[in-house]
Amino acid sequence: MFSKFTFTASLASAAALLAGIQGVQCKATSDLARANFWFAFGDSYTTRGFSPSGTVPAPGNPLGNPAYPGKTTTGGTNYIDVLTTELNSSLVLTYDYAVGGATINSTIVAPGHASRSFVTQTNDFLQGAGKKPKSAPWTSENTLFSIWIGINDVGNSYQRSGDRNAFNNVLMDAYFKQVHILAGARNFLFSNVPPVERAPSNRGKSDALRTLEHNTIIDYNNKLADRVAAFQKQYSGVKTWIWHSNGEFETILNNYKTYGFTSITTWGGAGDFWGNNYHPSSKAHTLLAKNIAKVMKGTRWFT
Numbered sequence: 001m002f003s004k005f006t007f008t009a010s011l012a013s014a015a016a017l018l019a020g021i022q023g024v025q026c027k028a029t030s031d032l033a034r035a036n037f038w039f040a041f042g043d044s045y046t047t048r049g050f051s052p053s054g055t056v057p058a059p060g061n062p063l064g065n066p067a068y069p070g071k072t073t074t075g076g077t078n079y080i081d082v083l084t085t086e087l088n089s090s091l092v093l094t095y096d097y098a099v100g101g102a103t104i105n106s107t108i109v110a111p112g113h114a115s116r117s118f119v120t121q122t123n124d125f126l127q128g129a130g131k132k133p134k135s136a137p138w139t140s141e142n143t144l145f146s147i148w149i150g151i152n153d154v155g156n157s158y159q160r161s162g163d164r165n166a167f168n169n170v171l172m173d174a175y176f177k178q179v180h181i182l183a184g185a186r187n188f189l190f191s192n193v194p195p196v197e198r199a200p201s202n203r204g205k206s207d208a209l210r211t212l213e214h215n216t217i218i219d220y221n222n223k224l225a226d227r228v229a230a231f232q233k234q235y236s237g238v239k240t241w242i243w244h245s246n247g248e249f250e251t252i253l254n255n256y257k258t259y260g261f262t263s264i265t266t267w268g269g270a271g272d273f274w275g276n277n278y279h280p281s282s283k284a285h286t287l288l289a290k291n292i293a294k295v296m297k298g299t300r301w302f303t
């Protein structure tokens, strides 16, 4: 039986609960207003299975869908997860448009399997968060655009006939065509292509093939650095960073024991650098994230 006292008390607690909910909503709105944003583009090294039409990033759920850490290539957190939630210097809301297998433009180099290229990822952005809906009040100043693409472009094409270094110019033209249409962007993090010729899946290939892939990647990376410098020069309001993933991978692979790994030839084990035969483990991703944070130290996004 309810006494009058209990009834009044529960009314009071209902009111307190309601005020609490409003308080939370109010806080979420003000958190959103002071959030910084990160729009990431790339391939399997970056993807966490985000769907642009699903739950969007918001305070308390900074990467949106799928649930943290997402569907990363080797399970567990990837560098995007770690940077967004652990190495962040502010509330960073991250839209990760990357899709496994992606190339820059799928007409130029077909992806390994049905995938969304950098071209389609850019369109996903432009048609969604790019329009600055209420859920994504980003500005040119508070937003970072990152691009880590090229692994599959080189990987799926280096065995073709013809001048591979000349082909890298074709790739760069397509790459920067997309960069130019990221309307409103001012802050860009470019990541170069890691030495995937050292991935376990490539170990069975001949030295000649691995050397060819290596050299094609180095040329791609040199051209990327030149293009970034030219892009930076062309637009005085633009700020660019380059993360030399290639050098970082080489350093870790050459000194893997120093970095706490037990093997760079096997994969999937606790001490392995590689999470599977082509992708770094979650443990390796944390190191990569720390390295990126170092490159971008003191910015509004990362510590």
Ligand SMILES: *[C@@H]1O[C@H](CO)[C@@H](O)[C@H](O)[C@H]1NC(C)=O
Residues within 6 Å of the ligand: 060, 061, 062, 084, 085, 086, 088, 089, 090, 091, 092
């Ligand atoms: C870093 O991100 C997490 C997750 O969104 C957030 O809870 C935390 O407050 C952020 N750190 C800073 C310093 O803002």
Ligand SMILES: *[C@@H]1O[C@H](CO)[C@@H](O)[C@H](O)[C@H]1NC(C)=O
Residues within 6 Å of the ligand: 105, 106, 107, 108, 119, 174, 177
């Ligand atoms: C992709 O590449 C093809 C072949 O070069 C070109 O015709 C097409 O315009 C490119 N797409 C975009 C969006 O640039």
